[in-house]
Amino acid sequence: MFGGQVDSGAAPSPDWRDMTHSxxxxxxxxxxxxxxxxxxxxxxRWALHLGGxxxxxxxxxxxxxxxxxYRAQALSQLSLAxxxxxxxxxxxxxxxxxxFKYSTLEEVAGKVAETAKDQLGCRFLQKKFDEGGGAxxxxxxGEILESLVELMVDPFGNYLVQKLLDRCSEEQRLAVxxxxxxxxxxVEVALNTHGTRAMELVIQALRPGVVALIRDxxxxxxxxxxxxxxxxxxxxxxxxxAADHCLDIATHRHGCCVLQRCIxxxxxxxxxxxxxxxxxxxxxxxxDPFGNYVVQYVLEQGNGEMLAPILAQLKGHYAELAxxxxxxxxxxxxxxxxxxxxxxxxxxxxxxxxxLMTSPSFGRxxxxxxxxxxxxxxxxxxxxxxxxxxxxxxxxxxxxxxxxPHGKRILAKIAIKV
Numbered sequence: 001m002f003g004g005q006v007d008s009g010a011a012p013s014p015d016w017r018d019m020t021h022s023x024x025x026x027x028x029x030x031x032x033x034x035x036x037x038x039x040x041x042x043x044x045r046w047a048l049h050l051g052g053x054x055x056x057x058x059x060x061x062x063x064x065x066x067x068x069x070y071r072a073q074a075l076s077q078l079s080l081a082x083x084x085x086x087x088x089x090x091x092x093x094x095x096x097x098x099x100f101k102y103s104t105l106e107e108v109a110g111k112v113a114e115t116a117k118d119q120l121g122c123r124f125l126q127k128k129f130d131e132g133g134g135a136x137x138x139x140x141x142g143e144i145l146e147s148l149v150e151l152m153v154d155p156f157g158n159y160l161v162q163k164l165l166d167r168c169s170e171e172q173r174l175a176v177x178x179x180x181x182x183x184x185x186x187v188e189v190a191l192n193t194h195g196t197r198a199m200e201l202v203i204q205a206l207r208p209g210v211v212a213l214i215r216d217x218x219x220x221x222x223x224x225x226x227x228x229x230x231x232x233x234x235x236x237x238x239x240x241x242a243a244d245h246c247l248d249i250a251t252h253r254h255g256c257c258v259l260q261r262c263i264x265x266x267x268x269x270x271x272x273x274x275x276x277x278x279x280x281x282x283x284x285x286x287x288d289p290f291g292n293y294v295v296q297y298v299l300e301q302g303n304g305e306m307l308a309p310i311l312a313q314l315k316g317h318y319a320e321l322a323x324x325x326x327x328x329x330x331x332x333x334x335x336x337x338x339x340x341x342x343x344x345x346x347x348x349x350x351x352x353x354x355x356l357m358t359s360p361s362f363g364r365x366x367x368x369x370x371x372x373x374x375x376x377x378x379x380x381x382x383x384x385x386x387x388x389x390x391x392x393x394x395x396x397x398x399x400x401x402x403x404x405p406h407g408k409r410i411l412a413k414i415a416i417k418v
Contacts (some may be wrong), residue, residue: 105132105139112143113151122156126163137167141175148176149185153195165201173205178218181225203234210241211249220254227258227265238262239270246277247284247291256290260297272306279309283317292326296333304345307337311348318352319359319371328370331356335377350386353378357393366397372406379413 102108105128108115115121128136141164144151151157165173180189180202189195206213206226213219223238242249242262249255263274275298278285285291298306311334314321318334321327334352337345356365356378365371375394382390391414394401401407 105136109139110143112140113147113157116140116144116151116157116160117154119156122160125160129163129167134167134169137164137172140164141168141172145175145179148179149189152180152189152198153192155194158194158198161198162201165198165205170209174209174213174216174219174222177202177206177213177222181222181229187229203230207237210238211245214241214249214255214258215252217254220258223258224261227261232265232267232270235265239266239274243273243277246274247281250278250281250285250291250294251288253290256294259294263297263301271301271303275301275303275306276309279313282310282313286314286321286327286330287324289326292330295330299330299333299337302337302345307345307348315351316355318355319361319365322356322365322371322374323361323368325370328374331374332377335374335381349381353382353386353390357390362393363397363400366394366401366410367404367406369406372409376409376413379410 102115102121102124105112105125108121108125112125116125125140128140132139140160144160144164148161152161165176168176180199190199206223210223214223226238227235239262242259246259250259259274259278263271266274278294278298281291282295285295295310298310301307314330314334318331322331331352335349337349356362356375359365366375378390379387394410394414397407398411401410
């Protein structure tokens, strides 16, 4: 038995805990990074080459295979002591592996989350992923989803979550993301010593499907929560996707909301890039039921550098846009640029008014169900010579305006300003 004699001529077997301590001391002396405990998965950059110890040349690589880890520990210690006995090594491994009493997933049904927190149990579950493929992942996934955050910060459970994210389907990854982000625990997990690696994999899992998530009824909330909680550096892939797929995202019911949140959260350079991408599609977006809100949102920022590309795209189309349900709101927003009379955007606003006044369809604009609101806004925001010129342009149409509801609203605006 472990702790006894291997054979009549062999030295006493060292206590396993003493061996672990000795190997750890050796790694420290050689300045080799090591795990505090023996995790189910180890980074394979942790490697140690022991040359000529005990008359042997031993290459010890600590990676995700538990067997190799334990074998490396035992062999290195025994080599140092000159007692590299295969029989003793087998006894030690049997003792370690034999302490876990289950052999099938059915035996741990109902207690998978608890099993994942056990060192050997976590190893057992990971091996089942290798042996059982998607079916095994499905069984484990169903049981640990509700305990996911707890496992992500567990010394052993986090390794199971990492392997799960590597093996599960896109649909299951989405469920994981919703569970972590939906509970508002992104930061808590990311700051945890054990949770940080699992969180990195969660973020990586976002990348390929970020556009689908943005457009998804539930997935868009995951992205919005990420925008609230994550750093701009980590959110780079979200901004990149938003810029590259601007048209598809902005014209979607959920996507248009996410794109606005991206503008809110982005730094100055990212904002400019997003605004440039939106401007490239400004004419199409302005006429879209959802895209028009994105264009308006950029205009509301009041940043001349962001607005100029959009206004350049809309120039020459204001009369056409004014008579449409969605784009008429964009034209109204253009008329409200700048606010105060000293604003640098006042000139841009006056250019919009001038284009509307000189349009061949000016009379129609005054009577149109949508454009008449645009003209009301034009009357409200102008003053001085610009306002006087606009009133003079309207005067020839006064008789026709008195007989229609829309026309009467225009007349009311003139009466207020005169």
